[in-house]
Amino acid sequence: MKTSTKNQSLASDDARFDKVYTDPRFIAAPNKIKKVEIDARFKNALNDKQFSTVTKIDKYGRRIAQKDTHALENY
Numbered sequence: 001m002k003t004s005t006k007n008q009s010l011a012s013d014d015a016r017f018d019k020v021y022t023d024p025r026f027i028a029a030p031n032k033i034k035k036v037e038i039d040a041r042f043k044n045a046l047n048d049k050q051f052s053t054v055t056k057i058d059k060y061g062r063r064i065a066q067k068d069t070h071a072l073e074n075y
Contacts, residue, residue, distance in 0.1 A: 020026050045051045056064040
């Protein structure tokens with residue numbers, strides 16, 4: 001755990017916090033372990049047009065109404 005020596009010296013003087021520096025539950029997980037792997041069932045969500053819609057907004061931050069053309073594609 002990387003901490004500055006000033007902060008560590010203040011906290012390490014107190015015996016109540018000794019476990020924080022040695023207990024593995026408090027060690028930050030590396031990014032390699034934290035990375036989420038997407039299941040094959042959800043791979044299409046990354047590339048599909050339905051999942052990547054971006055709402056258009058005007059200069060005041062209000063949403064601009066879009067025409068839903070996706071429903072018409074079913075007919």
